[in-house]
Amino acid sequence: MIGNLAFRVWRALTYSVPLTIGCLLLAAVVIPSVLSPLFYDLGLARIASSGLNLPPSWEHPLGTQSEGRDVLALILAGTPATLIIGLIGGGIGVLVGTFLGMVSGYFGGRLDTAIRNTVDVGMTIPPFAILIMIAASFKVVTLPLMGAAVAISAWMYPTRVIRSQVLSIRTRGYVRMAKLSGIGDLRIIFGELLPNLIPLITAGAVNAIAVSILASIGLEVLGLGGQNLTLGTTIYFAIYYASMWRGLWWWWLPPVLVLVAIFLGLFLVSTALDEVANPKLRRASS
Amino acid sequence: MTNDQERKLLDARNLTRRFAQKGRRETVAAVDDVSFSLPGERAIILAVAGESGSGKSTLASMLLGFLPPSEGTIAFSGMDVSHLTRTQRAQYRHMVQGIFQDPFDAFNPFYPVEHALHLAIEKFSLAKNRQEAASLIDKNLRAVRLKPEATLGRYPHQLSGGQLQRVMIARALMIHPRLIIADEPVSMIDASLRAIVLEIMASLRDEHGISQVYITHDLSSALQISDQILVLYRGTVVESGNAAAVIETPKHPYTQLLISSIPVPDPDEKWGAELEETQPAALEPTQTEFCKFIDRCPHRMPMCAQRRPAAIPVGPDQLAACFLYEKS
Amino acid sequence: MSAAQLHAATAVAPQAGDVLSIENLRVSYGSRFNAVPAVRNATFSVARDEVFGLVGESGSGKSTLSMAILRLLPAQAHCEADRMRLGDTDLMAAGPAALRQLRWTRLSYIPQGSMGVLNPVMRVREQFLDTIADHTQGAQRREIEGRIETVLAGVNLRPAVLDQFPHELSGGMKQRVCIALAILLEPELIIADEPTSALDVVSQRQVLETLSSARRRIGASMIMIGHDMALQAQLADRIGIMFAGRFVEIGPTRAIFEAPRHPYTQRLIGAIPSIRRRQDIGELARRGLEHADGATASAHPDLPLREVSAGHFAAIEL
Numbered sequence: 001m002i003g004n005l006a007f008r009v010w011r012a013l014t015y016s017v018p019l020t021i022g023c024l025l026l027a028a029v030v031i032p033s034v035l036s037p038l039f040y041d042l043g044l045a046r047i048a049s050s051g052l053n054l055p056p057s058w059e060h061p062l063g064t065q066s067e068g069r070d071v072l073a074l075i076l077a078g079t080p081a082t083l084i085i086g087l088i089g090g091g092i093g094v095l096v097g098t099f100l101g102m103v104s105g106y107f108g109g110r111l112d113t114a115i116r117n118t119v120d121v122g123m124t125i126p127p128f129a130i131l132i133m134i135a136a137s138f139k140v141v142t143l144p145l146m147g148a149a150v151a152i153s154a155w156m157y158p159t160r161v162i163r164s165q166v167l168s169i170r171t172r173g174y175v176r177m178a179k180l181s182g183i184g185d186l187r188i189i190f191g192e193l194l195p196n197l198i199p200l201i202t203a204g205a206v207n208a209i210a211v212s213i214l215a216s217i218g219l220e221v222l223g224l225g226g227q228n229l230t231l232g233t234t235i236y237f238a239i240y241y242a243s244m245w246r247g248l249w250w251w252w253l254p255p256v257l258v259l260v261a262i263f264l265g266l267f268l269v270s271t272a273l274d275e276v277a278n279p280k281l282r283r284a285s286s
Numbered sequence: 287m288t289n290d291q292e293r294k295l296l297d298a299r300n301l302t303r304r305f306a307q308k309g310r311r312e313t314v315a316a317v318d319d320v321s322f323s324l325p326g327e328r329a330i331i332l333a334v335a336g337e338s339g340s341g342k343s344t345l346a347s348m349l350l351g352f353l354p355p356s357e358g359t360i361a362f363s364g365m366d367v368s369h370l371t372r373t374q375r376a377q378y379r380h381m382v383q384g385i386f387q388d389p390f391d392a393f394n395p396f397y398p399v400e401h402a403l404h405l406a407i408e409k410f411s412l413a414k415n416r417q418e419a420a421s422l423i424d425k426n427l428r429a430v431r432l433k434p435e436a437t438l439g440r441y442p443h444q445l446s447g448g449q450l451q452r453v454m455i456a457r458a459l460m461i462h463p464r465l466i467i468a469d470e471p472v473s474m475i476d477a478s479l480r481a482i483v484l485e486i487m488a489s490l491r492d493e494h495g496i497s498q499v500y501i502t503h504d505l506s507s508a509l510q511i512s513d514q515i516l517v518l519y520r521g522t523v524v525e526s527g528n529a530a531a532v533i534e535t536p537k538h539p540y541t542q543l544l545i546s547s548i549p550v551p552d553p554d555e556k557w558g559a560e561l562e563e564t565q566p567a568a569l570e571p572t573q574t575e576f577c578k579f580i581d582r583c584p585h586r587m588p589m590c591a592q593r594r595p596a597a598i599p600v601g602p603d604q605l606a607a608c609f610l611y612e613k614s
Numbered sequence: 615m616s617a618a619q620l621h622a623a624t625a626v627a628p629q630a631g632d633v634l635s636i637e638n639l640r641v642s643y644g645s646r647f648n649a650v651p652a653v654r655n656a657t658f659s660v661a662r663d664e665v666f667g668l669v670g671e672s673g674s675g676k677s678t679l680s681m682a683i684l685r686l687l688p689a690q691a692h693c694e695a696d697r698m699r700l701g702d703t704d705l706m707a708a709g710p711a712a713l714r715q716l717r718w719t720r721l722s723y724i725p726q727g728s729m730g731v732l733n734p735v736m737r738v739r740e741q742f743l744d745t746i747a748d749h750t751q752g753a754q755r756r757e758i759e760g761r762i763e764t765v766l767a768g769v770n771l772r773p774a775v776l777d778q779f780p781h782e783l784s785g786g787m788k789q790r791v792c793i794a795l796a797i798l799l800e801p802e803l804i805i806a807d808e809p810t811s812a813l814d815v816v817s818q819r820q821v822l823e824t825l826s827s828a829r830r831r832i833g834a835s836m837i838m839i840g841h842d843m844a845l846q847a848q849l850a851d852r853i854g855i856m857f858a859g860r861f862v863e864i865g866p867t868r869a870i871f872e873a874p875r876h877p878y879t880q881r882l883i884g885a886i887p888s889i890r891r892r893q894d895i896g897e898l899a900r901r902g903l904e905h906a907d908g909a910t911a912s913a914h915p916d917l918p919l920r921e922v923s924a925g926h927f928a929a930i931e932l
Contacts, residue, residue, distance in 0.1 A: 004396070004441060173392035177402055177454075180350070182379045182409040195396040337814035447672075476671040477841055478885045485899035503814065506887040510895050530892060547819040551844035551886045553867045557819060582816075 005198065016275065022268025029261050033079035044070035045077045045229060056250050063250035066241040074234050075254055081143060081230040082213060083262075088147025089154050089212025094205040096151070097158025098197075102189050104159070105166025116163070119156045127153030128218060135219050141226030150215040157211070158204035165200055166193060203273035210266040217259065231255045295464060295497055296324040296349075300358035303344050316344040318521035318578075319358070324465070326363070329497040331487065333508035333529055336518035337544075342501045345518075346469040349499060350384050351375075362465070380410050383463040387470035389450035393442035399453050400438050406461050426456040430486050448479035455486055459494065466490065466498045472507060484511050505545060509533045517541050520578040526597070527604035537606040540579045577609070585610055633802050633835040634683065635659040637697035641675075641682050643690055652678040652691070654859040657919075660803065660835045665826075667850030667867065668839045669882070675859040676839050680805050683837070684723055685713050701802060719749045722796040724789070724806040724825075731792050732780040738791055739776035742798065749799060758798065768831065769794045769824045786817035790824060797828050804829060804836045811840075822849060843882055847871055852925075855879050861919060865926030875928035 036042060044050060044060075048068035056063045062071035104115040134149045135141055141149075169175070170193065178188050194201075219225055220232025221239065238244075238252035301320045304313035318341070324332060336342045347353040349360065351367060360367040362382060365374055386392045393399055403423050406412065413419035427434045430452040442450060451471060458466050468487065472480040488511045490496040502508055508515055508529060515529040517538065525538040536542045549557070577583070577590040589609055597605040598612055639656040642649040653675040660666045670676040681687045683698070685705060698705045700721055708716065717723070725731055733741060742762050746755055763773045769790040780788055789809055796804050809825065810818040826849060829836050838849055846853050847867060854864040855878065863876040874880045885898055919927040 173386050173388055174394040174402070176352070176384070176386065177392050177457075178405060179352070180379065180384050181402075181405045182376060183405060192394055196394070337816070477843070478671065478881050481885045481887065481895065481898035484887070485895045488895050504887075506889040509889060509892060510887045510898070533889065534891075543816055545889060547815040548889045549819070549842070549844035549848045550889065551847045551871065551883065553847045553871055556848055557823060 008199075016272040018268040019272030022265045022272065025261050025265035026269070029079060029258055029265065030083065033076050033083075036076035040073060040076055042073050042077050045073035053246075053248060062254050063248075065237070065243070065248065065251045067237070071234075071251055071254060074229065075231070075258055078229050078231045078234050078255065079258060079262075081228055082216065082232065082259075084143050085147045085150065085216045085230065086209040086213035088144055089150035089216065090205055090207075090209030092148060092151035093154025093208035093212065094158045094201060096155040097204060097208070098162055098201055100155070101159045101162030102166050102193065102197075105163040106170050106185070106189055106193070112163075115159065119159050122156050123160075127215060131215055131219055132222070132224065135224040138226075141224070141228070143228055146216055146219070146225065146228065147212065150212040150219075153215050154208040154211045158201070158208055161200065161204055162197060165197060169193060169196060199273055203270050206266055206270040206273060210263060210270070213259075213262065213266075231259055293326050294323045294361070295326045295363060296499075297361040298322050298349075298358065299361075301345070301348060301355050301360065302357040303341075303348060303353065304356040315356075315521050317341040317348070317355075320345065320516070320518070320521070320523055321358075322516055322523070322526070324497050324499075329491045329495045330513040331491055331498045331500050331511055333500045333502060333512035333515040334518060335502055335505055335508050335515060335544075337503055339520065340518040341521035342503075342518055343469060344521075346384070346467050346499070346501050349467050350382065351378060380461060381464045383458040383461050383466050385451075385454050385458055385466060385468040385471045388474050389447045389454060390442060390474075392454055393450060395442055398439050398441055399445065399450065402453070403457050403460060406457055410461055412460060422460060423456075426460040427453070429459055430456045431482065432456065446479075447475040448482065451475055451483055452486065455483070455490070459490060459496075462494070463496060466496055467501070468498055469501045470503070471500075473502070473504065480507065487511055505533055505548060517544070522578050522594075523597070523607060524579060525604070525606045527601065531601050531604045535601070535604075537600040537604065537611065538579075538608050539583050539585050539610070541606075543582070543584075577607075631662060632659040633662050633664075633701060634837075635697060635699050636683070636695060639679065639682060639693070639695040639698060641678050641687065641691055641693045643692070649692065651859050653682065654916075656856075656861060658854055658861065658864055660837060662802075662835060663830075663833050665829070665836045665838055665849055665851045667846035667853040668837055668856065669841060669843060669846055669853055670856035671841055673858075674856040676856050677807060679856070680807055680837065680839055684717070684721065684805060715749065718745055718795070718801065719799045720801050721803050721805070722799070722801040724792050724796050724804065724809045726808045727785075727788070727812050731795065732788060734780050737777055737779055738783075741791075742776070742795065745795060745798065762798070765794050765798050768797075768828050770820075784817075785813050786821050789813065789821050793821070793825050793828055797832050797834065800832045801834055804834050805839070806836060807839045808841070809838075810845075818845075843886055855882065860916065861927075861929070863926075863928045864919065865923075865928070869923060869926045873923075873926075875922050875926070875930055877930075879928075 046069065050060060050064045050068050050070050052064060052068050053066055054060055054064040060070050060072065062075070064070050065074070100115050100119075104112045130152055131149060134152070135146075138145060175188055175192060178192050183191070216225070216230070217232040217235070220228075220230055221236050223236055223240075225233045225236065234255045235252065238248075238255070241248075241251075243249075243251040299321050301317055302315055303317040304315050307314050320341075322332065324330060334342050334345060344353065348355050351370075354368055362378060365378065367378065370378055393402060400423060403426075404419070407419050407422065413422050423438070424434045427437055432449060432452050437445070437449065437453065445453070455471075471487070472483050475483065484507055487498060487500065491498060491511075500508065500512055512529040515526060515532050516523050517525040517532065517540070519540050525532055525536065525541045532541065533545065536545050575594045576592065577586075577595050580586050580590045583590065587609060595607045595609050595612070597607045600606045600611050636659065637657050639653055640651070641653040642651045644650050656675075656679055658666070668676050668679065678687070678691070682691075682693050682695075683705065685708070687693055695706055700716070703712075703716065703720075705713075723731070732738075736744075739762075743759065746758050746762075750758055762776070766773060766775060771787065771790050771794065775783065775787065775791065780791070783791065792809070796806075806825065810821050813821060822845070838846070840846060850867050852865065853867050853870045854861050855870075855876065856862070857878050863870065863874065863879045870879065871883060874883050887893065887898060917929040917931065919929050920932055922928050922930070922932070
């Protein structure tokens with residue numbers, strides 16, 4: 001079973017150019033920032049660790065900003081922080097979404113109606129309004145707190161997608177066969193249905209991560225990111241100090257480019273996984 | 287429960303299943319007052335034949351316990367199937383198994399095909415250890431003429447419909463129930479492989495003593511393997527009895543129409559004149575009791591619109607629900 | 615191609631006056647480097663006023679072959695033929711505009727369900743008028759529009775059907791509408807792809823009888839695709855049996871049923887359970903099982919079609 005899945009993933013990797021490019025983009029962002037303590041002094045991200053507003057040079061490859069922080073150090077330290085928020089938010093979102101989607105789709109009835117209506121209503125409320133209220137009501141916004149907060153906007157889409165998929169596979173013959181063998185509902189959900197949803201859940205997770213990062217950046221750019229050094233707060237300060245009007249392009253451009261790479265990478269991966277998850281496309285290629 | 291019911295393996299009395307219709311007040315009866323039984327002392331195959339919309343799949347779902355009847359009772363060895371206790375339900379699952387129409391749908395694409403067999407072994411405690419389980423699987427795959435080495439470890443998409451259908455039968459055989467409900471088991475497999483599945487079904491009866499309800503639209507295959515037959519039309523039994531008698535000398539106009547419509551594989555025996563399509567009969571909108579075949583019947587009479595015909599003996603072991611045979 | 619194959623190809627090769635003649639049609643799916651053949655060197659012809667039964671089980675290539683004749687293969691299919699002519703029109707050379715003109719007027723199609731032919735959001739009348747408008751002009755158009763109801767009556771449909779939407783019709787009625795559309799412009803060839811596979815036996819017989827008499831009235835030829843040998847016995851004049859992408863036997867229906875020569879044909883006919891008498895189910899199963907165990911292309915080596923009796927060809931060693 002694992003072999004089968006690994007084979008599918010391997011084939012998707014070699015056959016899907018978008019997936020490969022997406023993974024490369026993400027790797028280009030993640031690997032340097034994770035390994036950065038080995039080759040770069042992240043202490044340079046502290047206030048007044050260097051001169052102010054220095055353009056790029058050998059000493060400061062991406063220059064420094066108006067508080068005397070090294071921009072490369074800010075990015076190398078901020079990227080993992082931003083990704084952690086995305087992983088926490090996306091993780092919570094997809095876990096909650098998968099659970100609610102499966103329960104809702106499998107059992108149906110009133111529970112389904114309640115979950116479905118909550119999602120439908122939730123999707124019409126601008127998540128930002130809620131997020132601003134939450135972020136503003138905490139004095140100290142830590143990374144996990146930020147992650148948990150943005151999960152609010154990340155669970156609804158996976159719930160909806162997984163519910164509709166479960167709805168279509170719960171009447172499949174193999175579910176009836178399992179029932180004939182006396183298998184209980186929970187084991188049918190997790191043993192029979194869940195494995196077939198893995199590609200869909202993975203695609204949903206990637207999507208949820210992107211949504212979470214986007215939400216967190218939005219809050220941080222508004223100045224609601226607390227004291228965390230993230231890509232979002234870096235941009236916030238770049239705006240705060242009017243870097244664009246002052247020609248300090250090395251301050252605001254690099255974090256924006258890194259974010260573009262992250263979103264593009266996540267988008268390509270999620271599109272490609274969607275293709276793997278779509279049974280019609282999969283059958284056509286086999 | 288009477289003694290009579292306890293002696294029977296399966297006794298269905300006045301089974302009715304109604305479904306709500308979209309946007310309408312009245313319900314529609316997919317199965318309408320159907321009664322039949324299977325003997326307890328010997329294994330037989332009962333064919334339930336009918337076209338789409340005859341209610342045969344709804345009947346299968348009720349017999350498998352997936353759908354409660356709206357009215358009527360199903361008694362299995364004297365147990366009322368609609369009111370089973372927890373232990374009785376487990377017992378019922380062990381004694382009544384199913385085979386489904388679409389073999390490609392009945393196996394989880396994520397697992398190798400033996401997953402379905404392992405689930406059954408575990409839940410019904412069919413083996414003490416792995417070795418015993420492996421030899422049990424081996425034995426039952428061979429019993430359905432499959433080579434274990436060419437079957438085990440394969441994923442559903444790697445096997446043909448005929449092979450998967452036989453794995454499904456091997457699973458049922460392994461559980462060794464007293465009754466198998468086979469819902470159109472050969473309709474989705476290639477013609478040249480159908481006979482194998484039919485022969486295995488016959489051997490389940492003859493060698494393993496397992497009774498079967500064979501649900502089908504194909505009367506030729508019903509003739510080959512079944513002992514008894516029920517012909518359903520829009521949820522009601524129009525003709526029943528000995529399978530050979532009913533199919534070789536059909537008495538109900540519907541059974542006659544059905545059999546004359548089956549193409550004969552002989553270019554010298556071509557269909558005759560075009561079948562007339564009868565115009566629907568005019569019915570009072572308030573009428574609820576009438577012969578359901580009235581719309582298409584070439585022999586229809588006024589009384590067909592007034593009440594429902596009872597089953598009338600038309601042979602030693604043959605009943606037809608038609609006023610043509612009512613002695614006035 | 616070997617000398618023997620060449621000989622076979624010419625032996626089954628078309629005669630003058632055939633409505634459809636095909637030589638060495640090859641269709642494969644996939645890329646150039648990873649091509650999966652679906653139809654391999656199909657050579658056959660359909661005579662005027664003839665019903666040609668095209669038989670095969672799932673994956674035999676029969677549907678691909680019919681789509682190739684209609685030139686409706688999906689983009690990833692690769693199709694080649696030495697010859698594929700409808701009358702004196704070269705189907706391989708015909709461009710999209712010529713093909714559009716050809717379909718319905720000279721070559722029509724009846725699908726399994728009505729899917730793809732009947733538009734679910736159009737009333738039946740509009741579908742008829744559209745088809746007529748696309749292919750006819752002036753006086754001819756008015757003439758054909760005038761006899762829509764006659765054509766419908768010919769397939770046992772009341773004119774009231776014209777004002778209904780496809781979903782308001784039963785499966786059998788939808789197939790009748792498809793048949794009426796297929797014969798409306800009196801084509802030379804009708805391709806019917808298992809036209810009754812979604813219907814019950816009673817409607818199947820009624821619809822097929824309607825199809826037969828309507829076809830006879832306009833004198834069209836027909837390719838009747840199906841897997842049911844018994845149906846072919848009822849309807850076909852000649853039968854071609856496909857296995858793993860190639861013809862293993864082609865011959866007059868009676869000859870095929872009386873003396874099937876290829877082992878696959880023998881099993882196909884032998885495994886049909888009778889409706890008349892109870893047979894030895896073990897014997898029926900044995901015939902099928904031999905086939906099941908060797909149900910791969912390798913079980914039936916690629917032999918050329920040889921003439922075993924007049925007009926009867928089988929891919930066997932003589």
